[in-house]
Each structure stands twice: as C-alpha cells, then as structure tokens.
Amino acid sequence: MKKIILIFAIFLGLCTNANADIYHGIDIDAVYNSSDWSSKDKIKDIIDDYTLTLQYKSKLTQCSKNIERFNCMDLLAEKVITHFYNYNMETNLQVYHNYVNAIFDAYGVVYCLNKYNVPAGTLCNIDNEGKSALLIEQYINDLILQIQKDIFEFDFIKNYN
Secondary structure, X not given: OHHHHHHHHHHHHHHHHHOOOEEOOEEHHHHHHHOOOOOHHHHHHHHHHHHHHHHHHHHHHHHHHOOOHHHHHHHHHHHHHHHHOOOOHXXXXXXXXXXXXXXXXXXXXXXXXXXXXXXXXXXXXXXXHHHHHHHHHHHHHHHHHHHHHHHOOOHHHHHOO
C-alpha cells in the first residue's frame, strides 16, 4: 500500500510540475503564489534584469580588452544607467560623464603635469589612460554589482540558471 501511495505522490508531483511556468529554472507560478505579486510578468522582468546584468558584466570584460575600450565602456555605462538608474536619468548620465572627465583631469596632473614630465608626451597619456580606465571600469562594475545585490534580495533569484 505504501508503494502505491508513493507512486501516486510522485505521479501527482510530476503532473503538477509539468504545468509549471519555469523561466530560467525558476517556477514563476510558485513565486507568484508565495507572495503579493502584481503579476507574473513583474517576476520575469526581475529575472530578465538579472540576465542583463550578467550580459553587461561580460561586455565590461570584453571592453577592457578592446582597443576602443573608453568608447566601449562609455556606451556600456550609458546602457546600464539608462536601464537600471532611470530615476533622474539625465542627471545620472551627467554625473557619470563628469566623473570620467574628472578622472582624466586628475590623473593628467599626476602623470602629465609634474615638473619632470612633458605635458604632451606619449608616456604620460598612456599612464593616464591606464589608470583612468581601471577606475572607470571599477565604477561601471560597481553600478552592475549594486543592481545584482538589490535583485538578490528576492529569494527566488537564487534558483536562477
């Protein structure tokens, strides 16, 4: 009798699970029913945003190896800010561009404007760009990591695959 009940329970579990709305390994129906969600689409949007952060992190790695790394990182930063930091988006974009300009100016002083260096020298530009690129890349990475941290407040995202 126990075997029959066990087989029935397994069969019932498979039938129930077969109808589940699975999205990136996450049971949308279970998440929706477990809390006060306005729609299943909102849950999928959160999952899609997490997917996007993974794509952006990969793109950032590619940008750092790209000859046109500053242009690549700039375009990526604008995408990240536009999609994830859309409250006061224009201001946020301006703050980012001001930050980039300030980094170049500040490290321009360090590497190009001391009394032993030629201001228009190639070496000072290479050093300035190298240090600036690292800081800009770190800033973009921080933008992405903060979104991932916020998304991980939703327990269901831990089942993402």
